[in-house]
Amino acid sequence: MNNLEKQTDGRKTPKSAEDPNAQIASKLRAFYHSVQDDALPQKFLDLLEKLDAVESSVQRAE
Structure with missing residues (x-):
């Protein structure tokens, strides 16, 4: 198998x-x-919180 050896995966x-x-x-x-x-x-954590707030407000509006 030349320079490579197969793993189990x-x-x-x-x-x-x-x-x-x-x-x-x-x-x-x-x-x-x-x-x-x-x-x-x-x-980044603040942006994720803002995204969660927007998504939940959109879901409530639907």
């Missing part, structure tokens, strides 16, 4: 840590996990 992963694809995948995973742990900015 059907995706392929690089065998070697020296493989550029393995390095990219590792860095992307690390970046994703760091972003995932960040708190949402207050401005």
Whole structure:
């Protein structure tokens, strides 16, 4: 299976840590996990509250 090895879920992963694809995948995973742990900015939370208020007022009007 050349440089790739099949996982049980059907995706392929690089065998070697020296493989550029393995390095990219590792860095992307690390970046994703760091972003995932960040708190949402207050401005974003305020916008979500405004959206909820508008949606509920539209539903009441119908």
